[in-house]
Amino acid sequence: MTTVTLDLAECTLLLRAEDHVAVATRDLQSGTVLRAPDHAGGELTVTQSVPRGHKLAVRGVGVGQPVRKYGQSIGRATVAISPGDHVHTHNLGMDEVDQDYEFGTARVSPTAPVGPRPTFQGYRRADGRVGTRNYVAILTSVNCSASSAKLIADQFRGPVLEAFPHVDGVVALTHTSGCGMVPTSEGGQMLLRTLRGYASHPNVVGLLVLGLGCEMIQVDQVLDGLELSPDTLVEQLTIQETGGIRRTVRAGVDAIQKMLPEIDALRREECDVSELVLGLNCGGSDGYSGITANPALGHASDLLVAYGARSVLAETPEVYGAEHLLTRRAVAPEVGQRLLDRIAWWRDYAVAGGGTLDNNPSPGNKAGGLTTILEKSLGAVAKAGAAELSAVYHYAEPISSPGLGFMDTPGYDPVSVTGLVAGGANVVVFTTGRGSVLGCKPSPSIKVATNTEMYLRMAEDMDLNAGRIVDGTATLEQVGEEIFAKILAVASGETTVSEELDLGQDEFIPWQLGTVT
Template identity: 70%
Template sequence: MSADPAPSEPPVLRLREEDHVVVATADLPVDAEIRLPGVQAFRTTAPIPRGHKLAIRPVTQGGQVLKYGQSIGRATAAITAGDHVHSHNLGMDLDEREHEFGTARVQPSFPEGRDLPRTFLGYHRPDGRVGTRNYIGVITSVNCSASSANMIADQFRHTGLEEFENVDGVMAITHQSGCGLVPDSEGGQMLLRTLRGYANHPNFGGLLVLGLGCEMIAVNQLVDGLGLPEGAYVETMTIQDIGGIRATVRAGVEKIQEMMPRVNEAQREPADVAHLTLGLNCGGSDGYSGITANPALGYASDLLVAAGGTSTLAETPEVYGAEHLLTRRAVSPEVGQRLLDRIEWWKDYTAAGEGTLDNNPSPGNKTGGLTTILEKSLGAVAKGGTAELTGVYEYAEAITAKGFTFMDTPGYDPVSVTGLVAGGATVVCFTTGRGSVLGCKPAPSIKLATNTPMYERMHEDMDLNCGRIVDGTASLTEVGEEIYRMIVEVASGRETVSEELDLGQDEFIPWHVGAVT
């Protein structure tokens, strides 16, 4: 389990004794005096924005700058105590990290006497899995059928569900591909995995698979590989066979109306939290992300793992530079090497596009106080808590291992979350410092704010304020337990703020890799 950061009397946060920098918890003017234990008093040499870094000891040009006790880059100019440390004087540290396997394995224990829930109310499926929602999906094999799928789903968006209280809605699952992409290619297989993962997701009680009729990834090709459990309710249609868009929409609406009573028969029943798979994601990060929401979510992740559940970290470009911390937690050299192999794939992939992995952070991240991908990654991996790493998966691959796992995805929020849900995530926790408004279906997304000012400004889009940790009004442990309780409540049917707005259908965005012919 993560430890609470040590508070300080001045408006700065010191994370480790050996760090060269602290994080400002308020806007600091030039010439503000800073006093910290074990450090000679100094004054700020420039204004320091809230969430940004402030040097507490000198660093020579070319020297490593430590935060979280790890290198976040090298000084591109001499740094003195009191300096603002950011893009103007901090650059990438390209030194190779030392990769050890299994030297820091931890199996978190579930705390006794804390009255933390061990069960939730879910939808039990015929194959033993348990869903947290009960949707009907209209999934497209090709973009050519996307508009028709949306028209079908839209017929049920605001009406038609009144008498079916156990049906959460009808969701169109559309995308930009399915033809012109060789099915056996890496990109084709990735798309098939994603579509099959959604089609076979425990949060769907019924499914209509819709195609055009002449595409490369055909309806039967999609359905034949699903491996659906006995009793699953699936219908298929192609626009060309039905007789065009209008006829298809009429027929699709009729098929879903026929599904409704049967899907509605499912009712929430108690289930062990071991049946939950939690997706861990972040977007619009800031200087507080690795201090508040991310480690608090990591604490909640450890609680779920200790209770027998599964949590999955993602966003490979945003663990780059911190992957050595994850390999130390691997249950075997094979699991650790699988993560390193994905990092190497990404180096080749970005190089082919004339980029590098250290192109990150984004402009918004930098405005929020993050400078290098190393700093961002060290904060991002905190979402994974401390539990040992039991599995590493390719994009949209089915998550089968229990415990803490990792999935290879891009850092782009909707693409990453799409992969996690395709892998089987039944709940998603999404941390944000700048204010990302991403929603998700069919898995509910819990939005965790890293700082209080953003939460207060965007409280209608955030589920929980983790900024209280740095405000000093709640501990990391308290917020971590609060997140865990919220995960169980949402899994049991509590609506998230993004669900209240009916967000998530348009955020289904599979990762596109490979040539389109």
């Protein structure tokens, strides 16, 4: 058999000089010889086949010693690791060492490029906020009204809205809760905060709040004291008072039909880039996520922050192990401590559920080359760029501070994005290595592929390909600027692939906590 010889630098990426592992950019077969001038002897031999996106040991690591990637520990060796070994679940385990937390020691304020300020074409609401879409939302106070809401929304599918080209759709935002819980409990307040966030979202200009009538969370509780923009058209119905499902559906359809001409009369106008609220999320991650799409999105996020916009990272279980990098960027010790408090809450929450935070990564993440939550988190925080951390929000809390923020959400994509949209995100960018297909009405979702192979396989589901960074056909900064330009275009009305497929109604999933009786 002929021995294959390659240059290490041509088939792997070494992210930091001190790293113990490099990431394979192609499948490497056992026995392949890799020329490595900086390695003892000038070469190393692949001892086990290493799939694309997985880790190749370039240095030996003793049992129990930390394994480094991104210049940080991603776990400890469970057996001795030799140069050329495949490093994954069979020889790498969690590292539970306590981090040395610092506050505000690595603060960076991105500066805006010289030149004209970017703008986009948005819908200016009467309260001054800016929407990127015009939606009618049917918001349910309880699961008991979910089917009725969908029946109403279904009457506006297909060509029925062609006469109203400036209405983006009628969406039924249903959920599985709203009763059997105490409204004043943590879970009840979280659901109310989510519902109220969607009701007041700048992308919602027509609102129908629909309840059953006897539930714990009543329609009035969703609307009372809510600061809606004066130009938001609002109706409310309860099935019991209206006379049952059929009468409620007819009444709901009639109410929305009356809204449509007024909503369709609205027009986009030039708005400053600072009016954008960007939600940062990832799902179906792989070994390239922290190398391509996530840091490219981080570059775009830094540009938005430099112009005074708001950008928000989320998924608390997926910053675990990298939270020390974020506390160093906190604008004040109390901001960093608020993040650590949420991490501590999640540790207890995971134990109470019979697990640990290292239950994440998922099987798909591991198939893509990610081994521990430490490794996944170090790649995930790259979405936040380098900007200082200005705020930490509870789930679905209004995103009020300009700059980079963090929202406490689960790692489960639809639940996480639901919290971000409830907080006011009017655009979401979602990176994926395995091929996630998320939508998130009423906000558009831009999906960025981390690798070219997946992008080509799922091209009809992806908006951008960041895999070109590894391919060598684009730089990280170039892809970041493409993402920034795509955000402005989509905010101006350009349709994303998720919107072409009419995705995003079923992905409204509020985070559920607490006892249901």
